[in-house]
Amino acid sequence: MTKKILTLSCAALLLGAACSNKDKMKDNPFLTEWNTPYQVPPFDKIKTDHYIPAFEEGMKQQMAEIDAIVNNTEAPTFANTIEALEYSGALLDKVSAVFFNLSECENNDEMEKIATEITPKLSKHGDDISLNAKLFERIKAVYDQKDSLGLNGEQMRLLEETYKGFVRGGANVPAELQTRFREINEQLSLLSLRFGNNVL
Numbered sequence: 001m002t003k004k005i006l007t008l009s010c011a012a013l014l015l016g017a018a019c020s021n022k023d024k025m026k027d028n029p030f031l032t033e034w035n036t037p038y039q040v041p042p043f044d045k046i047k048t049d050h051y052i053p054a055f056e057e058g059m060k061q062q063m064a065e066i067d068a069i070v071n072n073t074e075a076p077t078f079a080n081t082i083e084a085l086e087y088s089g090a091l092l093d094k095v096s097a098v099f100f101n102l103s104e105c106e107n108n109d110e111m112e113k114i115a116t117e118i119t120p121k122l123s124k125h126g127d128d129i130s131l132n133a134k135l136f137e138r139i140k141a142v143y144d145q146k147d148s149l150g151l152n153g154e155q156m157r158l159l160e161e162t163y164k165g166f167v168r169g170g171a172n173v174p175a176e177l178q179t180r181f182r183e184i185n186e187q188l189s190l191l192s193l194r195f196g197n198n199v200l
Contacts, residue, residue, distance in 0.1 A: 030054035030095045041098045048110050051099050055118050058092030059125045065089070066129055069138065076138040078149055082159050085139070096122075107200055115193055123189040127182045130169030139163055 025031055029045040031054065036042055065088035072080055099118075103111045129135065142149070143163040151159065173181050 025053060025057065028054055030091065030098075031057065046098065048114060051095060051114050052118060054091070054095040055099075055121070058089065058095055059121070062089035062092050062125070063128070066132065066135060070132065070134045072138075076141040078142055078151060078155060078159065081138045081142050082155075082162055085135075085162065086158060092125075104196070104200075107197075112197055115197075116190075119189045119193050120186050123186045124182065127170070127185055130166055130171060131173070131178055131181075133171075136166050136171040139166055 028050045029042050030050060034040070034042060065084070069081060069084050069088070074080055099111075099114070103115055139162060143159060146156065146159055149155075170178065170181050170185075
């Protein structure tokens with residue numbers, strides 16, 4: 001009987017925590033449409049405790065979008081690979097633009113703490129995309145046939161920059177060296193953050 005009560009209590013606590021998280025997400029201005037002039041961020045509604053959940057949701061959404069590209073059974077094309085990748089991560093871009101701009105011009109201890117927590121996660125997220133072998137395989141397939149695709153100037157530029165970005169981001173790093181590559185990227189991201197804070 002005691003075990004049953006304990007199980008029910010744990011379930012109630014978990015449900016309560018889930019509901020609480022859902023309420024927090026619902027009130028998060030980053031997860032709503034901005035009905036402001038020129039879609040300017042509603043700074044009066046953004047609080048520091050909105051950033052981490054928005055960053056995490058943004059990374060989660062982008063990884064789902066990346067998975068959709070990678071698992072697409074159709075042959076790689078400019079539209080279903082390069083364009084789809086370019087449009088991925090809208091929420092992550094949204095919160096990153098606000099947070100990192102504010103942290104550079106209106107910084108405080110709380111913002112620095114958030115930056116220290118989120119920077120390694122963003123570094124890992126970026127590496128998870130750049131080092132995704134199946135994703136790079138699709139990008140390279142499009143890149144290898146770029147001259148026969150009839151792309152306009154803007155599309156060709158996007159294709160070339162996407163391909164170069166992945167190569168420079170470690171896509172060709174051998175699998176056995178990728179762990180070390182990730183460690184270096186994480187260290188660099190934290191050192192860059194520390195340097196910026198020292199300048200401030």
